[in-house]
Amino acid sequence: MVHFMAADAAEPLSSASSGQLALAALAGIAVVVLGITAAKLHPFLALILGSAALALVAWVPGEAAVKSFTTGFGTTVGSVGLLVALGAMVGQLLADSGGGNAIVDKLVFGVKAAALPWMMALVAAIIGLPMFFEIGVVLLIPVVLSVARRAKQPVLLVGIPALAGLSVLHALVPPHPGPVAAIEAVKADTGRTLMFGVLLAIPTLIIAGPLLARLIARLVPVDAPAELAADAGSPGAAVGDSDLAEESADGKAASPATKRPSFGAAIGCILLPVVLMLLASITEIFLPDSGTFLTVVKFFGTPSVALMLAVLVALFALGKGSGMSLATANGVMSNGLPAVAGIILIVAAGGGFKTLLVDAGVGNVIKEWAEGKNLSPLLMAWLVAVGIRLATGSATVATITAAGIVAPMLTGLDANQLALVVLAIGCGSVFFSHVNDAGFWLVKEYFGLTVVQTLKSWSLMETVISVAGFAFCAMAWMLV
Numbered sequence: 001m002v003h004f005m006a007a008d009a010a011e012p013l014s015s016a017s018s019g020q021l022a023l024a025a026l027a028g029i030a031v032v033v034l035g036i037t038a039a040k041l042h043p044f045l046a047l048i049l050g051s052a053a054l055a056l057v058a059w060v061p062g063e064a065a066v067k068s069f070t071t072g073f074g075t076t077v078g079s080v081g082l083l084v085a086l087g088a089m090v091g092q093l094l095a096d097s098g099g100g101n102a103i104v105d106k107l108v109f110g111v112k113a114a115a116l117p118w119m120m121a122l123v124a125a126i127i128g129l130p131m132f133f134e135i136g137v138v139l140l141i142p143v144v145l146s147v148a149r150r151a152k153q154p155v156l157l158v159g160i161p162a163l164a165g166l167s168v169l170h171a172l173v174p175p176h177p178g179p180v181a182a183i184e185a186v187k188a189d190t191g192r193t194l195m196f197g198v199l200l201a202i203p204t205l206i207i208a209g210p211l212l213a214r215l216i217a218r219l220v221p222v223d224a225p226a227e228l229a230a231d232a233g234s235p236g237a238a239v240g241d242s243d244l245a246e247e248s249a250d251g252k253a254a255s256p257a258t259k260r261p262s263f264g265a266a267i268g269c270i271l272l273p274v275v276l277m278l279l280a281s282i283t284e285i286f287l288p289d290s291g292t293f294l295t296v297v298k299f300f301g302t303p304s305v306a307l308m309l310a311v312l313v314a315l316f317a318l319g320k321g322s323g324m325s326l327a328t329a330n331g332v333m334s335n336g337l338p339a340v341a342g343i344i345l346i347v348a349a350g351g352g353f354k355t356l357l358v359d360a361g362v363g364n365v366i367k368e369w370a371e372g373k374n375l376s377p378l379l380m381a382w383l384v385a386v387g388i389r390l391a392t393g394s395a396t397v398a399t400i401t402a403a404g405i406v407a408p409m410l411t412g413l414d415a416n417q418l419a420l421v422v423l424a425i426g427c428g429s430v431f432f433s434h435v436n437d438a439g440f441w442l443v444k445e446y447f448g449l450t451v452v453q454t455l456k457s458w459s460l461m462e463t464v465i466s467v468a469g470f471a472f473c474a475m476a477w478m479l480v
Contacts, residue, residue: 020058024055024360032353033392044342047353068352068355068359073355076350077348085340088336088340089311089334089337094127094269100266120158121164124169129270140166141446144158144224145225154222156457160217167430170430171469172469177396186410188421189281193419194281200423203468212464257322258324280300315329346396350397354401377413379474381421382428393433417477424473440458
């Protein structure tokens with residue numbers, strides 16, 4: 001058991017009692033929860049109002065509260081927003097160039113029926129590395145439906161592994177916004193978190209994906225809705241077909257790609273930043289005194305640098321590789337930015353809320369309470385994230401808020417333990433998705449499920465990811 005140590009923190013902005021500070025934290029979180037769930041406010045606005053409620057109840061002077069919030073907001077945009085934007089650009093080009101389909105075709109089509117759930121989990125995990133969950137769903141689900149229909153398999157037997165692959169990567173592996181924001185909040189090492197995240201994601205995905213899919217397919221035996229499946233011809237039809245240059249039925253221009261990039265180019269663009277970050281972390285562990293070599297490797301393994309290199313490589317390998325001009329490829333990448341603008345604002349506002357929590361002294365109250373309870377910070381992190389997830393329905397809000405609340409408790413933990421706390425928060429942030437989560441409705445509509453069927457499939461899968469992932473975090477915690 002780790003003993004909490006006093007943090008070397010600046011003087012809190014509030015002189016209120018511990019009880020009042022605890023009440024302020026509850027008030028702030030309550031405003032965020034009610035704003036999102038009852039008032040249907042955008043999480044960005046809800047987090048701002050929650051910060052205001054926190055400052056008001058804690059008696060933090062207005063000017064100091066605004067300065068604290070904006071400082072956290074700006075810091076989070078600089079550290080997290082940049083990665084979110086770069087990841088969105090790579091993901092958009094991967095989708096529009098046909099690179100995502102190249103990966104799907106290479107790994108899925110031609111595979112025996114018994115192996116399809118495993119291959120769909122693998123494909124989703126690979127595609128989920130640079131893509132946000134919603135983008136991955138939009139890209140993969142039509143293919144999942146076609147695979148299920150062509151192979152005459154229950155749709156959820158194939159679909160659950162794909163959803164699990166996307167969700168596990170979203171919760172556990174940087175550069176997704178939740179893990180990145182938690183890394184920033186608790187001052188964890190990105191490379192080490194990535195390394196642990198990939199290692200823990202593998203058994204979690206196996207349990208919540210192909211294995212759980214067999215149970216869910218029996219609980220919810222539904223067929224794939226034909227209208228949302230990929231083209232009735234081959235779902236893996238070549239991107240270079242002549243109809244690409246024409247307009248789609250709804251009048252929108254079709255993909256600007258005239259040919260499909262190779263599987264190697266697509267997979268290389270996805271794995272490049274991961275390899276660079278892992279290489280930097282491994283080099284730092286095993287060659288701590290390697291001088292200039294370590295400096296160079298760490299520079300290219302810096303998340304923002306690694307993702308920027310991936311963007312540049314994708315511009316040529318996927319953009320030019322699919323027949324686009326550089327101007328067209330740049331336009332495709334730009335199209336990925338509006339979709340994540342809201343995510344960046346939510347993450348940034350969450351960073352401001354977290355900073356105000358810490359600066360007001362709320363985190364110290366929780367730390368002092370936990371000191372006498374002999375609670376593991378790992379369990380505390382998971383439970384806080386679970387509570388906020390259930391209340392708000394937002395994995396990102398749960399991750400950021402939980403990280404800010406538990407951060408003051410983590411002084412004295414080593415780099416491995418901090419990385420595992422980040423992953424525990426990520427696991428808690430996906431616990432039991434239900435009707436207040438946009439992902440719930442996205443999955444329901446794509447698969448043509450009822451609310452009850454969605455609860456018995458998607459919600460169950462998310463809960464298994466959360467619990468299994470935390471169990472593996474706890475095992476790793478005992479070993480490091």
